Amino acid sequence: MGKSKRNSPKPDSNRAERLAQRRAAQEQASAVVTRPFEGLAAECDLVALREFVPSATATLKLAPGVAAEREVILATVLPGAVAALVRAGDEPVAFVGTQTQHQSDDPAAGIAAAILWTQGAEPGDSLPKPSIEGGARLADVIDPGADLELTVHNDFDWWVPEGVTPDPQVAATIEQAKQAIMPSARLNLGGDGVGAAWWVDAGEKAHVRWVRPENEDDLMLALARVHARGGLHMGEGSRFAGSFRTHGLLVPVFDLDPERHPTEWEAPAREFGARLAEALADTSPMTGEERRSRDGLRARQVTLR
Template sequence: MGKSKRNSPKPGGNRAQRLAERKAALEQATQSVTRPFEGLAAECDLVALREFVPSATATLKLAPEVAAERPVVLATVLPGAVAALVRAGDEPSGYVGAQVQYQGDDPAADIAAAILWTQSAEAGDSLQAAQSVAGGPRLADVIDPGADLELTVHQDFDWWVPEGVQPDPQVAATIEQAKQAIMPSARLDLGADAIGAPWWVDAGEKAHVRWVRPENEDDLMLALARLHASGGLHMGEGSRFAGSFRTHGLLVPVFDLDPERHANEWIGAAKEFGARLAAAVAVDAPLSAEERRSRDGLRSRQVTLR
């Protein structure tokens, strides 16, 4: 009748091996920094640049403790998704990438290591992966933590090549290919008192606003639930709450928008929603039954990027 398969080894290794693999995965998750940019005035924009903004740059204000040999520009992504490079020229500048090919457990430490690398590298050099070390400098140690980012949003990647320089055919083809895939984006300017970083993008059939918020995730979810239950979870006519996602320790509400309207046409509605949300965050009363149902529904549509 043949041997019973009940005690036969199962695919994927024995139990001890599976437990070891699970333990290693848990240790790696524990080592990852949950909220890497916490404490920085530019936290919300840093999260946006790292996760979904296609093309933007900002010259960083370095900390006085950093012996700055050259200026440093933070960019969404650099050619080849390298961690950093030093552009050749009469006045070489350092560039560091937010979206990189090789990612460590602490993005703030990686970007800090890349910034420091640009100060000693030779013009024309590039850094494939940042070499941060445990206990070493983090981003708050090498830039002014109280400074916002003075962003320049680009609708192409022509800035990859210095002005007046003719790229070789391969580089030109890469830039053109990237340009064809880029989606028009804009940072909504809601004024100095605005909370978080609202980013608009034209995705074709729909436009979206992804609003990176600095509040505690649980507190923000409760506020969204209150607005949902009261019918205030929207950005005016032509908008619809699409859901939210979690990344780098922050919660990001997302709204679908009428693509026929330009980004600037949503500024008024965004200000009104921001005021409603701030008021809802300030409420500390327990949720009503309807608000609890709204919270459970919103959580069921939430995803986690990292």
């Protein structure tokens, strides 16, 4: 006797439609790259540029095998939030954006495709959305061992070549963008600094968002140990605000006194970094207080998608 088909959904039934939608959602979720910049020395800064740094640029060091027709400048956001453009001039300059209008499931592949596009594009061309189907890995397009030599801007005047007067519409766009920008700075943590710690003046408060490269569970355990010992802070005028996860990394956030210059937080940040490094190296069993701290810290997490 054949198997009963009583439990099999009819092709045109609501249940069949729901099952198909569920399978499609599962396939889409499995296609998302959870840690797209893993393996790159600049991973933490790339995540910061992608997620929250308002205006910054860095000249990329391309991989030896890439035929470079022109230098490529990585930027936070470009006019129109395009993926890339080639600025016309005596020496055309290529720009690739990290914060784009059209997001993909693999931002690293999108940046790689945009970089390669710039090498054959005509001056004045722009790329709204790169194609990542069967494309190159970012680690094959840029030098994976190179850090980013960043220039942080407090405006978007770099959108226009030096010495060129923009037309009124472009000037108005730049001014509008400038009004929305929040002053930012990357903290100098010295040669022993881990990750990328970014200061931002948000008005009533300032913050440090510290993108860390460690495994999320290991970092959360270390934060809990530091918290249980009363060291989860960056000195007087600071408090731990919580953390968020994005692109496979955990980002602790500290609220700060906005009256202090960002450089004044560098020494306290290094001191906190030393406490955190000590906790990361601690392999002893968790205490009850540390477990309670970990549960509390996890409850204050959010995820950026």
